[in-house]
Amino acid sequence: MIEKELLTEEKIAEAAREVFIEKGMNGARMQEIADKAGINKSLLHYYFRTKEKLFAFIFSKLIHRIGDKLGNLMEEGVSIENKVTGFVDLYIDILLKNPFLPNFILNEVTRNPEAIFEAFAAAKIDPQKFFAPLENQLKAEGYHIDPRDFVINTLSMVIFPIAARPILERIVFNGDKKAYKEYIISRKTSIVKFVLFALEGYKKLEVRS
Amino acid sequence: MIEKELLTEEKIAEAAREVFIEKGMNGARMQEIADKAGINKSLLHYYFRTKEKLFAFIFSKLIHRIGDKLGNLMEEGVSIENKVTGFVDLYIDILLKNPFLPNFILNEVTRNPEAIFEAFAAAKIDPQKFFAPLENQLKAEGYHIDPRDFVINTLSMVIFPIAARPILERIVFNGDKKAYKEYIISRKTSIVKFVLFALEGYKKLEVRS
DNA sequence: GTCTATATGGCGATAGAC
DNA sequence: GTCTATCGCCATATAGAC
Numbered sequence: 472m473i474e475k476e477l478l479t480e481e482k483i484a485e486a487a488r489e490v491f492i493e494k495g496m497n498g499a500r501m502q503e504i505a506d507k508a509g510i511n512k513s514l515l516h517y518y519f520r521t522k523e524k525l526f527a528f529i530f531s532k533l534i535h536r537i538g539d540k541l542g543n544l545m546e547e548g549v550s551i552e553n554k555v556t557g558f559v560d561l562y563i564d565i566l567l568k569n570p571f572l573p574n575f576i577l578n579e580v581t582r583n584p585e586a587i588f589e590a591f592a593a594a595k596i597d598p599q600k601f602f603a604p605l606e607n608q609l610k611a612e613g614y615h616i617d618p619r620d621f622v623i624n625t626l627s628m629v630i631f632p633i634a635a636r637p638i639l640e641r642i643v644f645n646g647d648k649k650a651y652k653e654y655i656i657s658r659k660t661s662i663v664k665f666v667l668f669a670l671e672g673y674k675k676l677e678v679r680s
Numbered sequence: 681m682i683e684k685e686l687l688t689e690e691k692i693a694e695a696a697r698e699v700f701i702e703k704g705m706n707g708a709r710m711q712e713i714a715d716k717a718g719i720n721k722s723l724l725h726y727y728f729r730t731k732e733k734l735f736a737f738i739f740s741k742l743i744h745r746i747g748d749k750l751g752n753l754m755e756e757g758v759s760i761e762n763k764v765t766g767f768v769d770l771y772i773d774i775l776l777k778n779p780f781l782p783n784f785i786l787n788e789v790t791r792n793p794e795a796i797f798e799a800f801a802a803a804k805i806d807p808q809k810f811f812a813p814l815e816n817q818l819k820a821e822g823y824h825i826d827p828r829d830f831v832i833n834t835l836s837m838v839i840f841p842i843a844a845r846p847i848l849e850r851i852v853f854n855g856d857k858k859a860y861k862e863y864i865i866s867r868k869t870s871i872v873k874f875v876l877f878a879l880e881g882y883k884k885l886e887v888r889s
Numbered sequence: 890g891t892c893t894a895t896a897t898g899g900c901g902a903t904a905g906a907c
Numbered sequence: 908g909t910c911t912a913t914c915g916c917c918a919t920a921t922a923g924a925c
Contacts, residue, residue, distance in 0.1 A: 479908080497706045498791070501901065511910060516902060518908095574786055580846045581783060582707070587850055598851050619852060619863065620870050627840035628833050634843070637789045641796055642807050643828060654828065661829050665878050672877025688890080710919065720892060725920060727890095 482508045483518055487529050492575045496526050496582060530579060531590045538594035540565075545601060551612050552667060559629055559662050566633045567655065573634035616673040624669075628662045689727055691717040696738050701784045705735050705791060739788060740799045747803035749774075754810060760821050761876060768838055768871050775842045776864065782843035825882040833878075837871045 486507035490499045505512040519525035544558055580587050606618040640651040695716035699708045714721040728734035789796050815827040849860040
């Protein structure tokens with residue numbers, strides 16, 4: 472019964488994705504995944520022989536999707552300003568829908584670095600294809616900034632406040648969840664503004680330092 | 681024998697701190713802590729009845745120290761520029777020595793939010809005492825930026841690249857650990873530059889948006 | 890206070906009926 | 908394919924000798 476098999480496997484994958492992302496490999500329980508998928512625990516082992524295999528399956532699919540999204544943002548002919556705007560907007564939306572994603576990736580990548588090599592290799596993510604054109608474009612548009620600083624600073628400002636939600640929500644917003652969420656949404660414009668202001672400074676420089 | 685008791689308890693605390701920070705509450709093993717402290721596993725339970733209690737002890741001490749350091753950075757009479765420089769320099773040094781700290785805090789604070797309330801309350805950390813003077817100072821020095829953006833953006837750029845070390849080291853630096861570390865050190869100056877350039881833009885504005 | 894030995898419970902994994 | 912029952916391991920925690 473192929474029809475049924477696909478359905479069950481999808482239910483398992485969806486449940487596993489949710490539980491793994493929220494609890495991590497160590498914290499996740501096969502029982503919880505089974506419950507959430509509406510099936511029996513031993514059926515999990517029937518479809519994916521071990522927890523490790525199930526995890527690897529979920530993780531590599533995830534990296535693959537992220538790799539695709541990153542690639543799409545690198546079309547040529549788009550100005551730096553529009554790239555920043557598009558990037559920040561897209562990623563804050565994604566992260567608002569998947570608030571556990573940043574911590575999950577950071578953890579698993581620390582726990583088992585080998586998985587990165589494989590997953591990123593399989594997803595065909597090549598940093599040179601990303602940085603080389605960006606460096607040229609920054610130069611061409613007159614911004615004398617290290618492209619790594621440009622990318623990493625922007626990425627940091629997008630991801631960190633979402634990874635640190637429990638702390639910010641409590642310390643900065645006194646437990647007001649709505650205020651926190653509105654603040655994150657407001658960052659869609661404020662991060663772009665901050666980055667573009669900074670870039671102005673680099674425009675005046677003659678050499679990058 | 682009080683002398684001995686203090687020594688053993690300190691050895692346990694130091695070992696527990698290292699293991700908890702690297703592996704987290706879930707990943708840490710009482711056996712590993714005992715080994716690292718050079719004592720027996722059951723002696724751990726003699727000093728701290730449960731793993732949870734041992735963890736709470738370590739965690740609250742840690743938050744307390746962080747609270748103190750944050751407070752020290754808020755002396756009056758220091759220019760915004762010097763505060764940024766001092767903050768970035770100090771924190772990158774701390775994080776280079778404790779690379780697991782960011783992920784540890786982010787994780788545990790997600791896993792058990794109650795712990796934050798207690799630990800931060802015990803450490804007497806009051807955000808209003810932090811943000812109110814900073815907001816005034818930013819206004820006084822002519823920077824029309826939301827103080828939360830200012831703090832959170834700077835913090836993000838300091839912490840995130842260290843929390844994301846495994847990814848950056850692999851993807852951006854092709855596995856070259858030395859290059860990664862040198863890059864992080866270079867950020868001590870480049871982050872300050874980036875932030876000050878951005879601030880210049882906010883100086884031209886008449887109202888904060 | 891510190892040790893050895895052991896209890897207790899949870900979780901991943903398997904056996905086997907249907 | 909899906910279930911119930913159970914194994915075997917590992918980690919926390921306790922008992923009890925010294």
